Amino acid sequence: MQHVEVYGTDHSPWVQAVLLGLYDAKIDHHLRSLPPLQTFKKAGIMMPAARIDDGEWQLESADILQSLGFKAVPKEHQRLIMRSWRGLTHRVDSSALFWSNFSLAGDTSPSYLRRQINNLLRPFMPLTFFLLIHFLRLTGRSSNPKNFGDQFVPFEDMLKTSGTRYLCSSEPNSLDFLLFGMVQSHCTTYVPPVHALQTDERLERLRKWLATMQKRFEGYDRLYSGVYFPPHTLRPKIATGSERLVFWIGAALMLAAFPITVPLIIFLSVRNRMG
Numbered sequence: 001m002q003h004v005e006v007y008g009t010d011h012s013p014w015v016q017a018v019l020l021g022l023y024d025a026k027i028d029h030h031l032r033s034l035p036p037l038q039t040f041k042k043a044g045i046m047m048p049a050a051r052i053d054d055g056e057w058q059l060e061s062a063d064i065l066q067s068l069g070f071k072a073v074p075k076e077h078q079r080l081i082m083r084s085w086r087g088l089t090h091r092v093d094s095s096a097l098f099w100s101n102f103s104l105a106g107d108t109s110p111s112y113l114r115r116q117i118n119n120l121l122r123p124f125m126p127l128t129f130f131l132l133i134h135f136l137r138l139t140g141r142s143s144n145p146k147n148f149g150d151q152f153v154p155f156e157d158m159l160k161t162s163g164t165r166y167l168c169s170s171e172p173n174s175l176d177f178l179l180f181g182m183v184q185s186h187c188t189t190y191v192p193p194v195h196a197l198q199t200d201e202r203l204e205r206l207r208k209w210l211a212t213m214q215k216r217f218e219g220y221d222r223l224y225s226g227v228y229f230p231p232h233t234l235r236p237k238i239a240t241g242s243e244r245l246v247f248w249i250g251a252a253l254m255l256a257a258f259p260i261t262v263p264l265i266i267f268l269s270v271r272n273r274m275g
C-alpha cells in the first residue's frame with residue numbers, strides 16, 4: 001500500500017476512525033474536503049470515502065479499515081458504536097459555534113489555489129449536516145438519554161474482559177479506532193457525552209483507555225480530545241485567516257443560493273436513505 005486518499009472532514013466520527021487507522025499503520029495519506037465525483041453520484045456527500053493506490057473509491061468506515069488490514073467489526077459492535085453517537089446533535093446548540101468550528105478545519109491541499117477553491121465549496125458539507133441535525137431534532141429522532149454515560153458502559157465492560165489495554169486485542173484495532181474516532185467527534189464541539197466521559201464513575205477503565213490512546217496518538221494532528229483528556233495536547237492546527245475568509249464567503253454564497261442548495265441537499269439525503 002503506497003498512498004490512500006480519504007474524503008471527509010475530521011469532525012466526522014467515521015472519518016476520524018479511518019484517519020486514526022491510517023496514522024497508526026503509518027500509511028501515507030491525504031484528506032480531501034470535497035467528495036469524489038464517483039461517490040457523489042451515488043451517495044451524495046456521504047463520508048468517509050477512501051481509495052487505496054488509485055483503486056476504486058470505497059464507502060463505510062469499518063470496510064475501509066478492513067481494507068487497510070485491520071479486523072472486521074462484528075455487527076453487534078458496530079451497533080454499539082452507532083449508539084455512542086448520541087449527543088452529537090448538540091453540536092448545533094450554538095449555530096455560531098458549529099459554523100465557526102467548521103471554518104477552522106480548513107482544506108489541506110498542497111496547492112494554495114486548490115485549497116482556496118475547496119475552502120469556497122466545502123461549506124456545502126456543514127450546511128448539509130446543519131440541516132440534517134436540525135431535521136433529526138425537529139422530528140424527535142435525536143434521542144437524549146437520561147445519562148450520556150450509559151452509551152459507553154458496554155465498552156467499559158469490554159475493557160474489563162479484554163485483559164489488555166485495548167478493547168479486544170493486545171494492539172489497537174478497528175473497534176478502538178471507531179470508538180476513539182467517536183470521542184474525537186464529540187470533542188470537536190464540546191457536547192454532553194464529553195462531560196459523561198470525564199466524570200461518570202462507571203467509566204474508570206475507559207478513561208485509562210483514553211489516556212493510552214492519547215499517548216499513542218500524541219503526534220496525530222487531528223486530536224481534538226487532547227483539550228479535554230490527559231495527557232493534554234494543544235487543539236489541532238486551524239485554518240489561516242485567508243482560508244477562513246474564503247470559507248465564510250463560500251458559506252454566504254451557499255446561503256444566498258438556498259433555492260438551489262437546499263433542494264439539492266434534500267434530494268441527496270432522501271436518495272441516500274432510500275437507496
Ligand SMILES: N[C@@H](CCC(=O)N[C@@H](CS)C(=O)NCC(=O)O)C(=O)O
Pocket residue numbers: 012013014044045046047048059060061062268269272
Ligand atoms: N456507516 C457509515 C456512516 C457514515 C456517516 O453517517 N457519515 C455522515 C457524516 S458523520 C455523512 O456523511 N452523512 C451525510 C448524509 O447522511 O448524507 C460509516 O461508518 O462510514
